[in-house]
Amino acid sequence: MNELLKLIQERHSSRMPFDTKHPIAKQDLLQILEAGRWTPTAHNMQNFEIIVVDDEKLLESIGNIKRPVSETFIRENYQQLSFSEEELRRKKIGILASMFPSSWRNPDFRLDSKDEKADPSVQRPFPACPVMLIVVYDPAKRAPASEGDFLGILSLGCLMENMWLMANSLGIDFHIMSSLSADSVEKEIKNILHIPGNLKIAFSCRLGYLITTPGKHLRVRRDISDFTNHNKFGNKDL
Ligand SMILES: Cc1cc2nc3c(=O)[nH]c(=O)nc-3n(C[C@H](O)[C@H](O)[C@H](O)COP(=O)(O)O)c2cc1C
Numbered sequence: 001m002n003e004l005l006k007l008i009q010e011r012h013s014s015r016m017p018f019d020t021k022h023p024i025a026k027q028d029l030l031q032i033l034e035a036g037r038w039t040p041t042a043h044n045m046q047n048f049e050i051i052v053v054d055d056e057k058l059l060e061s062i063g064n065i066k067r068p069v070s071e072t073f074i075r076e077n078y079q080q081l082s083f084s085e086e087e088l089r090r091k092k093i094g095i096l097a098s099m100f101p102s103s104w105r106n107p108d109f110r111l112d113s114k115d116e117k118a119d120p121s122v123q124r125p126f127p128a129c130p131v132m133l134i135v136v137y138d139p140a141k142r143a144p145a146s147e148g149d150f151l152g153i154l155s156l157g158c159l160m161e162n163m164w165l166m167a168n169s170l171g172i173d174f175h176i177m178s179s180l181s182a183d184s185v186e187k188e189i190k191n192i193l194h195i196p197g198n199l200k201i202a203f204s205c206r207l208g209y210l211i212t213t214p215g216k217h218l219r220v221r222r223d224i225s226d227f228t229n230h231n232k233f234g235n236k237d238l
Helices: 003-010 026-037 056-063 071-078 085-091 114-118 147-169 183-193
Strands: 049-053 131-137 173-176 200-208
Touching (some): 026 049, 026 147, 056 183, 131 147, 183 200
Antiparallel strands (some): 049 131, 131 200, 173 200
16 A cells, blocks of 8 residues: 555554553654654745643643633534444444543533532543644734635645654654643633743644553545545536
8 A cells, every 4th residue: 555545544543541651752743843843834824833842840741731622622522422332333423422521421420410420520630641742823824815815724634634644654653632731721821831922822842652552543534536626516426
């Protein structure tokens, strides 16, 4: 199989704790950043700054930030859940419910209720890692005529993918943590890392090596024919 395609198919999310005693070699980190450097961005604006955090105390401070989960998140997250591998295989989109704390599998979950108290994992203890990347951008510097900086944000997605592919190709595990962009969390991270107030966190990720080898979990995708249309929307004859 084509090497690039294999790499793309094998890129994956690693959500378990990483070994904090196993640092990432400087040359590997630089290769990940080099992959980021060559990201395509709208108007080649290169609309990002990356903060590499490998200081134990800083990682601990970030790890101690409370990451509140919202009822909206739980309700909308629920829509993407499958409750068995068979269901996930059939749907071909979404994720297995077993990845989440049990109370998140209840769409009627209420904060400050017995649901939350009965499940301490709702507070989401932060999985350990030797390195974290915090990617920030300036929302005031939008790509030309791009409403809501849609093109700038797409560009940040390209950056994420470039670095993710590079990390996995080096055998380094990678975990995106969108919860670090939530307003209250972002504010604390910006304080800890001295990030200027006008910048926003685009995404944050953990890098490292898993402590235990995870069991194989099902990863699904739609078939090409499910999302491809030939010449006219709805034509499925490619
Ligand atoms: C924009 C974006 C945000 C994501 N946020 C999270 C996140 O907060 N936590 C997480 O565990 N995975 C997150 N992911 C990873 C996706 O859940 C994951 O890519 C998807 O389920 C497919 O699994 P795979 O990466 O193993 O192929 C995010 C991915 C993207 C592209």
